[in-house]
Amino acid sequence: MSVLNSLEPKVVWHYFEEICQIPRPSKKEEKIISYLISFAKNQQLKYKQDAIGNILISKPATQGFEKMKSVLLQSHIDMVCEKHSWINHDFENDAIKPQIVDGWVKATDTTLGADDGIGVAAQLALLASDNIQHGPIECLFTVDEETGLTGAFNLEENFFESSILLNLDSEDDGELFIGCAGGxxxxxxxxxxxxxxxxxxxxxxxxxxxxxxxxxxxxxxxxxxxxxxxxxxxxxxxxxxxxxxxxxxxxxxxxxxxxxxxxxxxxxxxxxxxxxxxxxxxxxxxxxxxxxxxxxxxxxxxxxxxxxxxxxxxxxxxxxxxxxxxxxxxxxxxxxxxxxxxxxxxxxxxxxxxxxxxxxxxxxxxxxxxxxxxxxxxxxxxxxxxxxxxxxGDGYPGWQPNTNSEILNITRNSYERLFNEKPIVRAIHAGLECGLFLEKYPNLDMISIGPTIRGAHSPDEKIEIDTVKKFWEHLLDILLNIPKV
Structure with a gap:
């Protein structure tokens, strides 16, 4: 029985709850990969998989938006698997059990997987839509981000075509991330x-x-x-x-x-x-x-x-x-x-x-x-x-901020227009896959956004419901304002 079907935007929460049913520990993402491939086939969308397991699903522009620059949306499909010591939960086989608590969605005594399941859900909602206007989009789903950025490290060259990347792995509404630490x-x-x-x-x-x-x-x-x-x-x-x-x-x-x-x-x-x-x-x-x-x-x-x-x-x-x-x-x-x-x-x-x-x-x-x-x-x-x-370990590079970024200006202007407040533009001390993408695609214009998540990587992980709606509205508005080629 659905727990989250009363929440808006319904399509995003639908896919989030669906992937909560799919075990996806780092390095053991076979079930979620199979799900993504079946999804692409059912939606009659082009997809491909590289040797390490990353999945790319492509969707053509809607009518009238064919001349826009192509945009890559990116999330990782694995999740941190943490639970209270007294709980009997098998992350390789058991579903995550979401619940609504005081304006937040959290799991029952385990990590929720909103990091980065909510990004994955937004990508799926966009790919499945028939009433959202956008230019050409590609959705990249990377493996094993949490234990070594393995998917980003081993991403094949020329795997995607877009020159703009929207990373959907940030955890603070009202903050736009243009840089991150290396580790x-x-x-x-x-x-x-x-x-x-x-x-x-x-x-x-x-x-x-x-x-x-x-x-x-x-x-x-x-x-x-x-x-x-x-x-x-x-x-x-x-x-x-x-x-x-x-x-x-x-x-x-x-x-x-x-x-x-x-x-x-x-x-x-x-x-x-x-x-x-x-x-x-x-x-x-x-x-x-x-x-x-x-x-x-x-x-x-x-x-x-x-x-x-x-x-x-x-x-x-x-x-x-x-x-x-x-x-x-x-x-x-x-x-x-x-x-x-x-x-x-x-x-x-x-x-x-x-x-x-x-x-x-x-x-x-x-x-x-x-x-x-x-x-x-x-x-x-x-x-x-x-x-x-x-x-x-091999380590991973940081992502140096570019304050003159075109996608930064688009994203910032969109947030101000939609919500009548200025977002904070900053770097993050956490690691993102963006630095590794930039090594292989040096001309990528990137930004990272997301709703508010607290307690990530612990059983206290929770996602603020109201900010998911803002995140979705912001994402769709960004896509509407991508410049032409």
Missing amino acids: IDTVAKFKIANHATPNNMFPFKISIAGLKGGHSGDDIDKGLGNANKILNRFLWKASKEFGLRLSKINGGNLRNAIAREAFAIAVVPQHQKEPIRVAFNIFSDEIQTELNQIEPTVKLELESCDLPTSIISEEDQHKLLNSIYACPHGVISMSKDIKGLVETSTNLAAIKQNDNQIEITTSQRSSVESAKYDIASMVQSVFELAGANVTH
Whole structure:
């Protein structure tokens, strides 16, 4: 049964709810790709697919608009898959369950996928229409944006013909984006030795939960708590004061999300059982006081558990906890050119333990290419000092703003005319695929727009209903005002 059929514009919400039924984790987009191909065939539209999986669907101009420049509309088809730890949801097989809450659409205890499902829905609504006037349009649907921009990296040359690109992956109504940060991942891998756990130890599990998490670009300057840093802070202190020995540690999930939850299993000598409980309660109060204004639902728990069979060697634990403590997280510098814009940041994203290895994933962003590599090298140096094997991803370039852009002027004038207010023109600290498109298509004139989305990359993700209507009206008006060739 449709939940969103009462919302306007009906055609956009129809397609959004339809794709909510289609599982589409990053790197596993086969089902949504099949859906797009079937859609193109049913609409009798030309389509093609490149080797990596990107789909391009083309639609000719409506009568009287044939001489307009061709426009490429672009969205990514994958979504971030995050859920509350207590929820049983299989992102590879289960549908997203949208609900309407106080003027917003959100999912039930999972990410919603409005990033970038709402862009995909708008493209489908436009392609399916028979009463919207526009020039020639191409709709590009890219794969695996969230975990590596794989689709944009591997986009074939001459895959599309348009000279104007409308990226539909922004998250703020009233803001027009003409630039974005570049990024790179830094991964540290520790080889660890495990020793048998002594019998005369008190075992316990520590949980950090209830944090907001969020987008490691858009939200990095909000002072949000990082579960990995909070957990490690206590483990480090307790190892010094109570002889804590670590058995298991896991926290965070995706490189582009701020860690919401983290967990550890550890032991202390039996005579430290009560002292460590007292110390943890004091620590919990300290964290809640520090984060009260921004993270009111943070929850820290220490509970007894079964004695683990093994603990990490004292030497390896020392190196691990010290390096996590020393690893920077958050804003490194602000832009000198654009007021309020984060220039450089880093995110301590995930800690994953498997057998004899612990892998720590971090991501760095900057609108200055040299600064991006500088902060990545800083993170590398911290973990190399601790003896980890450190590697970097390929990274992706930023998108340098062009304030003389023709499509910027069209988009800005359209917004002012429609809504009687001036939009904000800015760059974004998050990564967009535009920088990669510009490498292969250096003459592209680009802009990024979208409705208001909050809590992206977390189960709190939600999209503001009224702004979707504005986004749709704005998009259609832009297309009406594209210049002739």
